[in-house]
Amino acid sequence: MAKPVLLWFRQDLRLTDNPALQAAIERGSPIVPLFIHAPDEEAEWAPGGAARWWQHQSLSALDASLRSLGSRLILRSASTGAAATQRMLLQLIEETGADAVFWNRRYEPAIIARDSAIKAALRERGVLAESHNGALFIEPWQVQNQSGRPFQVFTPYWRHIMKTLAPPPPSPAPAEFARAARPARWPESDPLESLGLKPRIPWYGGMASAWQPGEAGAAARLDEFIDSALAHYRDGRERPASPGTSRLSPHLHHGEISPRQIWHAVARRAAQDGHPVAEWRASQFVTELGWREFAHHLLFHFPHTPLQPLRTEFEQFPWRSDASQLAAWQRGNTGVPLVDAGMRELWHTGWMHNRVRMVVASFLVKNLRLPWQSGARWFWDTLVDADLAANTLGWQWSAGCGADAAPYFRIFNPVNQGERFDVEGEYVRRWVPEISRLPAKFIHAPWTADAATLRAANVTLGDHYPKAIVDLKESRATALEAYQSMRAVGRE
DNA sequence: TGAAATGTTGGGGCG
């Protein structure tokens, strides 16, 4: 019998359009699907609580899918010591007699370093080590601008990609694992519970009711989006109260669905509806896939950016430090309704609408002038879709210190944003129930309501609901001054 | 994938 191949799952928890799986099947040898839990090797970016909950569910779903096809998922913990994953792979090679390891690539700096070392170590021992592209349209190292450098502006980047982009159609999931694809003897697997991904204290009720982790959940989500929201995406995505966005981000992050699958699903629907190819390729939704791709491009070429500003003059920026204001922001007690609604949606469901992410980020880094890294860290711990590339891009964009970032002086007014995108206040009412009886006119700025209106709505500012922790107008002006002072330091 | 300040235009009220 041929020697087995270890199919090492990481952030590609799916069977459809999985290039490493496809390669393993084509090889014709027994396949040992494997997941190794090794949070220490993610450096300071080990998955946060929300993402771990998701990972637990998704691994469970993947194992179930594999079992229904006559296979299964082997789980191992390798959480301590140097080169723990590498040692675990070598141990499994020993246990199974495998002579090959296949996986799909990840792009976080610490993971690239680890995986390169693993690949070298395996090859040195005569083991076939193959990595594949399961997450991106194009590898970041294959893209450069005319002067041979990485792109730093989205529009020319995406235009460059789109000139030639024609993603291959996704490969289907195997109908079943043929006898030849099943190992004669399965290695031991740790119980899923032993990985410690699922929180001991069950705070995840809100997440469980908001999401269906796993490949089937991802596919259902995509279908639903394409059927009910894609046609009105351009405007629908701007309203946080209604399901106008795809909500595919956590599924994409964990690799339960690939960008190629999404691309082809959109293409198929567009063809059915008779839309020209040029039109859907340039659509807002497809462009969002471009932003995801751009984020990975930037993280690969500028690996220091999760913690350091890309624009170095921002190292001089006079950030404040205020633990109680940070805590108020984190838990949605700033007294600014749209900000609080967003932060509570995040806390409760592990996700926040993107329009609101921009608003809460602007509020943190501009009105409160707290470091963008503290916001990035909180998002990392609380988002089910926490993704190093996307999170870094988003926060550096909001802080104005990144590639193609919003200029620092672009400061969102959360009242204004609420009145534009949550016109009736439905979103705020859902997440900030203590002010839900306020009329729409005051829902985004309760401090402007007269005493009688507040009384009628049963709202006492500073009691039931906090007074705003900053004055929006004043803090905006101070933020602009801080920006000027940074530029002055830069000129010295 | 801003907001606010400032500038311009044009309709309408009024003497």
Next chain:
DNA sequence: ACGCCCCAACATTTC
């Protein structure tokens, strides 16, 4: 009919 003012609506500039 005319000039003047006010102000809303829109455009431009600035941060």
